Amino acid sequence: MTLAPTPHTVVLGAGAWGTALAIGAARHGAARVTLWARDAAQAATLAARRENPRYLPGQALPDTLQVTSGDALALAASADLVVIGTPMAALREWLTALRGLQAPVAWLCKGFERAPADDQPGLLGHEIAARVAPALRTGVLSGPSFALEVARGQPTALVAASAHAAVRDALVAAFHGPTLRVYANDDVAGVEVGGAVKNVLAIATGLCDGLDLGLNARAALITRGLAEITRLGLALGARPDTFMGLSGLGDLVLTATGDLSRNRQVGLLLARGQTLEQAVASLGHVAEGVYSARTVAQRARQLGVDMPITEAVVALLEGRLRPAQAVAMLMGRDPKSEGA
Ligand SMILES: NC(=O)C1=CN([C@@H]2O[C@H](COP(=O)(O)OP(=O)(O)OC[C@H]3O[C@@H](n4cnc5c(N)ncnc54)[C@H](O)[C@@H]3O)[C@@H](O)[C@H]2O)C=CC1
Numbered sequence: 389m390t391l392a393p394t395p396h397t398v399v400l401g402a403g404a405w406g407t408a409l410a411i412g413a414a415r416h417g418a419a420r421v422t423l424w425a426r427d428a429a430q431a432a433t434l435a436a437r438r439e440n441p442r443y444l445p446g447q448a449l450p451d452t453l454q455v456t457s458g459d460a461l462a463l464a465a466s467a468d469l470v471v472i473g474t475p476m477a478a479l480r481e482w483l484t485a486l487r488g489l490q491a492p493v494a495w496l497c498k499g500f501e502r503a504p505a506d507d508q509p510g511l512l513g514h515e516i517a518a519r520v521a522p523a524l525r526t527g528v529l530s531g532p533s534f535a536l537e538v539a540r541g542q543p544t545a546l547v548a549a550s551a552h553a554a555v556r557d558a559l560v561a562a563f564h565g566p567t568l569r570v571y572a573n574d575d576v577a578g579v580e581v582g583g584a585v586k587n588v589l590a591i592a593t594g595l596c597d598g599l600d601l602g603l604n605a606r607a608a609l610i611t612r613g614l615a616e617i618t619r620l621g622l623a624l625g626a627r628p629d630t631f632m633g634l635s636g637l638g639d640l641v642l643t644a645t646g647d648l649s650r651n652r653q654v655g656l657l658l659a660r661g662q663t664l665e666q667a668v669a670s671l672g673h674v675a676e677g678v679y680s681a682r683t684v685a686q687r688a689r690q691l692g693v694d695m696p697i698t699e700a701v702v703a704l705l706e707g708r709l710r711p712a713q714a715v716a717m718l719m720g721r722d723p724k725s726e727g728a
């Protein structure tokens with residue numbers, strides 16, 4: 389693999405994850421790194437205080453990291469690698485805006501778009517890119533990674549997934565360093581399905597732990613959840629081995645068990661009796677599983693894929709089931725063989 393240097397990396401979106409990865413890349417020093425925030429006041433605060441107090445308090449921005457809220461498209465046009473660090477809901481608008489770029493473009497978001505209607509499925513990032521920016525060379529950076537730990541420089545392993553070797557190489561060159569290992573993978577569908585569906589399953593394990601159902605129950609949810617991820621992924625053209633890797637099993641275990649997960653927190657808060665609106669409002673960060681769950685279930689139904697845990701989460705989020713009813717529903721299913 390050629391590790392070509394990327395002289396200028398631009399990260400669009402200064403939330404927790406965009407900021408953490410910009411810190412990581414700037415610390416690594418293989419490229420000049422610019423973090424773009426859409427809010428001018430936020431950019432001014434970051435530049436003046438050298439930290440992101442709203443999204444990543446207490447984590448210092450390296451001196452070499454530039455922060456701006458200027459013309460994002462002009463900035464992207466000057467970059468050798470553009471990284472979209474927004475929530476999934478903004479990915480389509482950014483890919484559309486960037487569609488004429490020559491430089492590689494990767495996104496960090498994990499999820500499906502919200503389904504526009506019952507008969508119109510929401511899409512994964514690479515499916516959106518194929519529709520709105522087919523000429524763009526794109527990829528996704530995924531894997532088990534809480535923003536806070538990456539910002540602190542704690543050891544982390546990620547996956548750079550793209551059909552284009554140049555995109556994989558650009559991501560590795562920009563981010564791979566002493567505390568951040570970046571593995572390349574060309575199974576974009578597999579990496580994206582793992583990253584999207586684990587968020588839904590983390591809501592389920594948060595609920596499970598919040599209801600004190602026990603460690604056996606949590607292990608069962610994680611394992612049967614991985615079976616759901618794998619079935620959906622295979623139906624969407626992914627390779628099975630991807631689901632045993634960092635963006636599959638790795639990210640599922642992290643998010644389903646780690647209390648830094650916002651999706652897991654949603655489940656814990658729902659179990660304590662909060663409404664979905666209260667739970668989401670108290671996070672202050674995006675919890676993609678809340679928005680992706682319905683699309684995951686919808687895509688699975690259209691493909692004839694059985695996803696009972698996901699269906700239970702959707703019913704809970706939509707208020708059709710109470711937590712205890714969801715448990716009864718999952719436990720009351722007919723016996724089946726494990727591999728089926
Ligand atoms: N926080 C984490 O540990 C990780 C997050 N991710 C994924 O990264 C994505 C972003 O997550 P976070 O940074 O944690 O979210 P966050 O809630 O901390 O921040 C989101 C940021 O996106 C900005 N934003 C929203 N719409 C925008 C738009 N149209 N244009 C530009 N900026 C916009 C917001 O102003 C905010 O700065 C999500 O899809 C998440 O699943 C992936 C791995 C780790």
Ligand SMILES: O=C(CO)COP(=O)(O)O
Nearest residue numbers: 531532533534649650651
């Ligand atoms: O994707 C993540 C870790 O890999 C972050 O998970 P949450 O969005 O649930 O916090």
